[in-house]
Amino acid sequence: MASLDRGTMILNLMKLRTFIALFAVLMFFSVAAPNFLSTANFILMSKHVALNAFLAMGMTFVIVTGGIDLSVGSIVGLCGMIAGGLLLYGIDLPIGYTVYFNVFEVILITLGVGIFIGAINGLLITRLNVAPFIATLGTLYVARGVALLASDGGTFPNLVGKAELGTTGFGWLGAGRILGLPVSIWILVVLAFAAAYLARYTPLGRHIFAVGGNERAARMSGVRINSVKMFVYMFSGFCAAIVGLIISSELMASHPATGESFELNAIAAAVLGGTSMSGGRGTIGGTIVGAFVIGVLSDGLVMMGVSSFWQMVIKGLVIIFAVVIDQAQRRLQQRVTLMQMAKAG
Amino acid sequence: MTLNGDSAGGDDVILRLEDVTKVYSGTVAVKQASLDIRRGAVNVLVGENGAGKSTLMKIIAGVEQPTLGRILLEGKEVSIPTPAAANALGISMVFQELNLLGNLSVAENIFITREITHWPRGIDHGAQVKRATEFLDRLQAGIGADSLVEDLMIGQQQLVEIAKAVSLDTKIIIFDEPTSALSAAEVEILFRVIADLKARGVAIVYISHRLEELIRIGDFITVLRDGRVTGHEMMKNVDTKWIVRQMIGSDAKDFAKSGEHAIGEEVFRCEEISLPRLTGGLAVDHVSLIVRRGEILGIYGLMGAGRSELLECIIGRHIHATGRVFIDRKEVKKKDTTARIESGIALIPEDRQRDGLVAILSIAANLTLSSLKRIAGAFFIHGKVENKEVRSAIAGLSIKVADPAFEVSSLSGGNQQKVVIGKALMTRPKLLLMDEPSRGIDVGAKADVFRTMRRLAAEGLGIVFVTSDLDEVMALSDRIAVMSNGRLIAVRDRSELSETDIVSAAAQGHGPHAAMGA
Numbered sequence: 038m039a040s041l042d043r044g045t046m047i048l049n050l051m052k053l054r055t056f057i058a059l060f061a062v063l064m065f066f067s068v069a070a071p072n073f074l075s076t077a078n079f080i081l082m083s084k085h086v087a088l089n090a091f092l093a094m095g096m097t098f099v100i101v102t103g104g105i106d107l108s109v110g111s112i113v114g115l116c117g118m119i120a121g122g123l124l125l126y127g128i129d130l131p132i133g134y135t136v137y138f139n140v141f142e143v144i145l146i147t148l149g150v151g152i153f154i155g156a157i158n159g160l161l162i163t164r165l166n167v168a169p170f171i172a173t174l175g176t177l178y179v180a181r182g183v184a185l186l187a188s189d190g191g192t193f194p195n196l197v198g199k200a201e202l203g204t205t206g207f208g209w210l211g212a213g214r215i216l217g218l219p220v221s222i223w224i225l226v227v228l229a230f231a232a233a234y235l236a237r238y239t240p241l242g243r244h245i246f247a248v249g250g251n252e253r254a255a256r257m258s259g260v261r262i263n264s265v266k267m268f269v270y271m272f273s274g275f276c277a278a279i280v281g282l283i284i285s286s287e288l289m290a291s292h293p294a295t296g297e298s299f300e301l302n303a304i305a306a307a308v309l310g311g312t313s314m315s316g317g318r319g320t321i322g323g324t325i326v327g328a329f330v331i332g333v334l335s336d337g338l339v340m341m342g343v344s345s346f347w348q349m350v351i352k353g354l355v356i357i358f359a360v361v362i363d364q365a366q367r368r369l370q371q372r373v374t375l376m377q378m379a380k381a382g
Numbered sequence: 383m384t385l386n387g388d389s390a391g392g393d394d395v396i397l398r399l400e401d402v403t404k405v406y407s408g409t410v411a412v413k414q415a416s417l418d419i420r421r422g423a424v425n426v427l428v429g430e431n432g433a434g435k436s437t438l439m440k441i442i443a444g445v446e447q448p449t450l451g452r453i454l455l456e457g458k459e460v461s462i463p464t465p466a467a468a469n470a471l472g473i474s475m476v477f478q479e480l481n482l483l484g485n486l487s488v489a490e491n492i493f494i495t496r497e498i499t500h501w502p503r504g505i506d507h508g509a510q511v512k513r514a515t516e517f518l519d520r521l522q523a524g525i526g527a528d529s530l531v532e533d534l535m536i537g538q539q540q541l542v543e544i545a546k547a548v549s550l551d552t553k554i555i556i557f558d559e560p561t562s563a564l565s566a567a568e569v570e571i572l573f574r575v576i577a578d579l580k581a582r583g584v585a586i587v588y589i590s591h592r593l594e595e596l597i598r599i600g601d602f603i604t605v606l607r608d609g610r611v612t613g614h615e616m617m618k619n620v621d622t623k624w625i626v627r628q629m630i631g632s633d634a635k636d637f638a639k640s641g642e643h644a645i646g647e648e649v650f651r652c653e654e655i656s657l658p659r660l661t662g663g664l665a666v667d668h669v670s671l672i673v674r675r676g677e678i679l680g681i682y683g684l685m686g687a688g689r690s691e692l693l694e695c696i697i698g699r700h701i702h703a704t705g706r707v708f709i710d711r712k713e714v715k716k717k718d719t720t721a722r723i724e725s726g727i728a729l730i731p732e733d734r735q736r737d738g739l740v741a742i743l744s745i746a747a748n749l750t751l752s753s754l755k756r757i758a759g760a761f762f763i764h765g766k767v768e769n770k771e772v773r774s775a776i777a778g779l780s781i782k783v784a785d786p787a788f789e790v791s792s793l794s795g796g797n798q799q800k801v802v803i804g805k806a807l808m809t810r811p812k813l814l815l816m817d818e819p820s821r822g823i824d825v826g827a828k829a830d831v832f833r834t835m836r837r838l839a840a841e842g843l844g845i846v847f848v849t850s851d852l853d854e855v856m857a858l859s860d861r862i863a864v865m866s867n868g869r870l871i872a873v874r875d876r877s878e879l880s881e882t883d884i885v886s887a888a889a890q891g892h893g894p895h896a897a898m899g900a
Contacts, residue, residue, distance in 0.1 A: 238762040240754035247751055250740035257699065257737045258752040258805065259723035317742045 044373045051366040054359070055310055055326045062330060066337035073340055080219065084287075086332030087225045090325050091280045092303035093310070094232050095273030097324045100307055102269050103249045103316030104162065104169035109277040109303060111180035112154050113296030116281030118184045120147045121193030121291025124204050139203040144210075144282060151278025152271045154180055159267035173270075177300070184293040193291040211287030221283045228276075233321040245269060249316030305352070306331050309359045330355070394420040396585045397442065397473075397554055402451030404437050404609075411437040413609040414451070418602075419554060422583045424576060426596045426617065429606035429629055435589050438606070439556050442587075443475035444468035466495070472553035476543050476560055484532030489514035491531055492546045517545045520578075521571055537564045544572065548579065555579060556587040561595060573599055593622050605629055645860065646675030648711065649844040650727075650813040655695050655705035657688075657868075665691045666703070667868035673813060673844040678835060679873075680859030681848045683888050688868035689848040690732055693815045696846075697729040698722040709812060723752055728806035730799075732817035732848070738802040739790050746772045746786040748801055753808040775804040779834060796827025803834065814838065816847040820854065832858060852881055866890045 050057070066073045092109050099106045120143055127137035138146065154176060161172035198204030213220040236242040244265045247255040256262050280299070285291045310327030312319030334355065338348045397419040404412040412434040419425045419442075427435050440446040442453070444462040452459050455471060462468050468475070482491050489510040490497075498509045514527035523541045531539060540560060547555050557576075561569050576586055576599060590596055596603065596617075603620060605613040605628035613628035650673040657666040666688045673679050683689045695703040698719040707714045707722070714725040731737035739748055749772050750757055757768050772786050781800045783793070790801055799819070806814060819835070820828045835858060839845055849855050855862055856876065863873040864887040871887040872879070 234762075238765075240758045240763065243747060243751065243754055243763065246743060246747075247740045250742045251736075253737050254731075254740050255751070256719060257697070257729065257731055259720040259809075260751070261718075261720050317740070 044369060048366065048369050048373055051362060051369065052311075054362055054366075055323055055330065058309075058355075058359070059326055059330050059333070062333050062337060066333065066340070070337050070340040073337060078336075078340075080222075082332060082336045083222050084219050085336060086329050087219075087221045088280050088283065089299070089302050089306055089332060090225055090328035091228070091276045091283075092273075092299055093306035093324045093328045094229060094321055095269075095276035096300075096303040097307045097310070097312050097319050097321060098232070098236075098245055098269040099169075099273050100304070100312050100314060101245055101249045101316060101319045102266055103252065104266065104269070105173065105304070105314075106155075106158065106270060106273045107170065107173040107300050108154065108158060108176040108180055109273060109280075110296040110299035110301075111177045111184065112151050112274055112277035113281040113284065113299055114293055115154070115180045115184040115187075116147045116151050116278040117285040117291040117295050118187045118193065118293050119150050120144070120207075120282055120285050121196055122187055123147075124196050124198055124207055125193050127202075137202040137204060140198070140206050143204075143207070147282055148275060148278045151274040151276075151281070153274070155271035155274025155277075156267065158274070159270035162270065163263040163266050181293075181297075188291075188293055190293060192293075194289075196285065196289045196291070207286055208289055209286070211283055211285075211289075224279065224283075228279075229321055229325055232272075236321055241265065241268065246317055249318075251317075302331060305356050308356060308363075311363065313363070394423070396421045396456055398454040399438070399442070400452045400454065402438070402441060402448045402453070404434075404441060404446060405449045411609055412441075412448075415606070415609070415611045417604055417611065418614075419585050419587055420602060421553075421585050422580055423601040424580060424586045424588050424599050426600035426603045427587060427589045427606065428591070428593070428596060428603065428625060433606040433629075434609040435606055436558060437609075439475060439558055439587065439589065442468070442473060442554070443556060444473070445475075469550060469552070473556070474547040474550045474552045474554070475556040475558065476540075476547045477558055480536075480539050480543055482531045482539055482543060485530070487511075487528050487530055488518070488525060488534075488542050488545075489527040491542060492517065492527075492549050514545070514549075517549045518542075520548070521545055521575060523568065523571055537568045540564055541568060541571065544575065548575065552584065554585045554587065556589075558589045559591065560588075561590060561592065569595075593625055596625070597622065643676055643840045645677045646842065648672055649675045649709065650846075651708040651711070652696055653706045653708075655692060655703065655707075657691050657695050657700055657703045664688075664868050666695055669705075669865075669868075669870045671846075671863065671870070671873070673846055675812075675842050675844055676839050677860045678839050678845045678847065678858055679861050679863060680855040681846065681863045681865055682850070682852070682855040682884055683848075683865035684850070687865040687888065689865050690817050691868075692865070693729055693817050693846065693848060696722070696815060697727055723809055723811075724755075726810075726812035727815065728752070728809050728811035728813070729815040730802050730806050730817060730819055732821065734798055734802050738805075739798060741791040742789060744787050745781075745783055745790045745793065745801060748790045749775050749786075749804050749808060752805050753810075771808060775808060778807075779804050780830065794827075796823035796830070799823050799827065799831065800834075803831070807838070811843065813844045813846065816845065818849060819847055820849070820851070852884065855884070856881060864888050 072078060095109065096106055123138055123143045123146060124140070127135045129135050158173050158176055161167040161175070162169050196207050198207060210220055215223055236245070244255065244260045247258070247260055248262055248265050252262060281296065284295055306328035307319065307324045308314065308327070309330055310320065310323030310325070312324060331352065334352065335348055338351065395418045399415060399417040401414045401416055402412055403410070403414055415434065415438060417438065427438070429435050437446060441448050442462065444465045444467050447463065453462060454460070460471060462471065462473070483494070486494070489507070492514045493510050498506045498513070500506050511527045518525050518527055521541050521544070523538060525534065525538050525542060531542060534542065544560065560572055564572060579586060588596070588600065600617040603615055603617050603625065604611060605625060607629060615624070651671070653670045655666055655669045656664055659665040669692055671679070681689050681692070694700055695705065696707060698717050698721065701717060709725050709727065714722060716722070735741065740751065746768065750768055753771070754763065757763055757771060776783050776786065779800045781797050781804065783797070790798060793801065816835070819831050823831070835845055835847070847858070859876050861873060861875055862879050862884065864871045864884055866888050871890050
């Protein structure tokens, strides 16, 4: 059946669309933007992309369960402020002492805060039956407000730390390199492999997809729905905390407005990477590639000197286009399956 | 015969379906069905569950599109893409599941999308109530046109739905099991309305399971089996026996023979299981049961008797359920589904699309979904172990699978059901609960499922299955339990119960004297 073969071929092309899109933007900017094709530029772009990729990974798991996490941008801001505040001022105990933490402890505490906010999202959604959109919209405001309150809206500057307090060395996270690559890239690589492994080879990963695919059937199959949902929101909070730490470390300062609208970029990367907003479908690899498409696109347009207003228009069109193709793929998939069935009898 | 002649009855035929086929992903619901619907007559459609009656009617009502075939309305080919288009062509349908908006009044429901409006005042509620009252008066059901639909009893809601269809002033009205929610008095009202419509030349399509009802009001009868039309006759020429023969077919149900095997110790016991109903009362009313190793216990009852709810309570679906559950004489204290499955109970749900399968996951992932803890070992899913388990499940249940990595929705209904069974068996249960295990699958697959049940019982598994099919419960069960109105009416050995006993027991408690019965 010729139409079946053609359908299968188009289907395979559509499945690879994110890679094709990435390849296309890379080719385009190599020609259109001078200095685009240089190692230094690629490393710089990767650092930008990594920030979005962390959030998008967490977001992917959340969306695969059929939820959404709008609070990640605010968690980025709050976690940055917490790291900065702890490094600069420590914690004043009521008995007159001030406790300072070393950099390692600060990082652990900050990650803990990210996970904690994720857990609050999870509890709101699983125990109190708040819709994910609303629950995380609420924590978006609360976390941002707390971040602003922490410094009364100001910046925590100069996070160099003091050697006698053991608070030096925070900058390594944002500026350090291992084997020539930025630390944040290494963290991304490790976390991405861990997340992809989790998605593919662990019961928890399988359960995440089952919950998003058919929550009722998953529950009847003995999947602990609430635990699965708790995990994905906590993981998303954890990813956001990493981003908060890296940004503060890169700037050596914490600003409470950091991370505003990051959640939208993360959603966009996940969707571009083939994650279905109705749940049950998505891959970590696709999401990472999606984050690269968005990142390369905006950096390339900057290098070409395109105005930031046009950049927004282009980004929006790319996202819409990606989803339209996704829907077309879904329909074609059904037709090909029906044709295969008809062929098999 | 005049029925098949195109000249004699030709004028009467208002709607004709020619070789209509409907394929859903996974199943063929209707296969090349041809059907004539006549003016001024009650055209009856019968068939077992899943025979394709509702699908066929949804095609006429514009809810579904045929995959192949033609629809001719008064001799002209038409396409009916939406329910609105069907209404425009003069076709309306009273659905089996109510399609009313509970938060709106009866009048607003009747005139939805056809509101009586006066510019610039907007909707004329007074006129709507007045017109609606006329239709309701014709039904003589004592329903106020301005009462909220959600405050009505279910039977009254059904009458509102009927009033709505009648008010459309249509040429064809389809009734899909209209009497299932009606009391005897309300059924009489409905029949009067139908006689009235018939006299006015409206074509009526009437779907029901109740044979005596069909014989009483039908003029023409069409029988469907497994998506095919197996018989078409004038009602006066046929009797109940003929109908049943066409419905079941010559290849009557192939129940696996009950190979004799010893029935062992008690494997499962539940005591005083109760489940409150949202609308008050008990959906499951203090039910206690014992199942022994190797025993098949069939639970028979009418729709809404609380059978599915009982199984759901046992598997831990309802947190509000009370009562105690024992496996191997040890009480299972934890109430959540995960713990119940771990304790050795497995459920095959009635609605496999909604509760049984994750359609977008692969066949393999669906099979292992309940058993990942065992397959995963300490930390990750062993690909080899999973493959082995999946292969042995596919072989053991003879599931027809091209590749276990395909989406489960690519399988036929019967094979999907086997995947659900395979998933349950992979948890290595001691007690298997099966809710309507033969529902919506074809004859061959049914026989396979029954054989599997027998084999599993012979291997020492305790099985509880729920069915609305009398033959099935008689042929498969070692013991039979009859439920009615949430209560367990009788539990006996198969040899001690006749079909009549079962039917009359199942009807108990559905009258007004329910509380005093038994």
